[in-house]
Amino acid sequence: xNRTANASILVIAIATVSLLAVCGCDAxxxxxxxINLTGTVKVNGAAVEQGRIRFNPTKPDQAEAAEGPxxxxxxxxxxxxxxxxxxxxxxxxxxxxxxxxxGKKAEETVNIIPTKYSRGLSVTINGDGNRNFDxx
Numbered sequence: 001x002n003r004t005a006n007a008s009i010l011v012i013a014i015a016t017v018s019l020l021a022v023c024g025c026d027a028x029x030x031x032x033x034x035i036n037l038t039g040t041v042k043v044n045g046a047a048v049e050q051g052r053i054r055f056n057p058t059k060p061d062q063a064e065a066a067e068g069p070x071x072x073x074x075x076x077x078x079x080x081x082x083x084x085x086x087x088x089x090x091x092x093x094x095x096x097x098x099x100x101x102x103g104k105k106a107e108e109t110v111n112i113i114p115t116k117y118s119r120g121l122s123v124t125i126n127g128d129g130n131r132n133f134d135x136x
Contacts, residue, residue: 032063033082039131040073041089043112047073048091051113053133055080055087055125086120089113089135 037055041048053075054067062085068077070091092109099108117135125131 032061034063034066034079035082035125035127036129037075037077037080037125037131038129039075039133041070041075041091041132042073042134043091043114044136045134048089048112049073049093050109051089051091053077053087053089055085056120057081058084058086058122080125082125084122084124087123087133088120089117089133091135 041051041053048070049072051070052067053070054065055077056065057063062083063079063081066077066080068075070089091111091113093112095108095110097108098105100106114135121133121135123131
């Protein structure tokens, strides 16, 4: 290679490294506090068989929403936002009946979350990674 080609490669390499440093490509996308949560979800003392739980931030300076499955009354959610959040639930229970859905037979399930929680439950999440819910 000649000197011009070597100089061009060096300039491109330096520009690439500088661009990566400025972009912060190694930095995590969110600098907001999060916590890994585990716990239980019950309705009137009975474990929710299956469903989903979601922790929604209430302020723009919090981490993004995080959610996870509920199985046999237990859940695990990673990277939930810390602070005041709105927790939403879907809790399903099998009725024992079979219904036809999209031309196929399936077990019927109903949402058992009380309607007063349909818009969510406001809670404060902080240092403790265990949070249990008994919705009545």
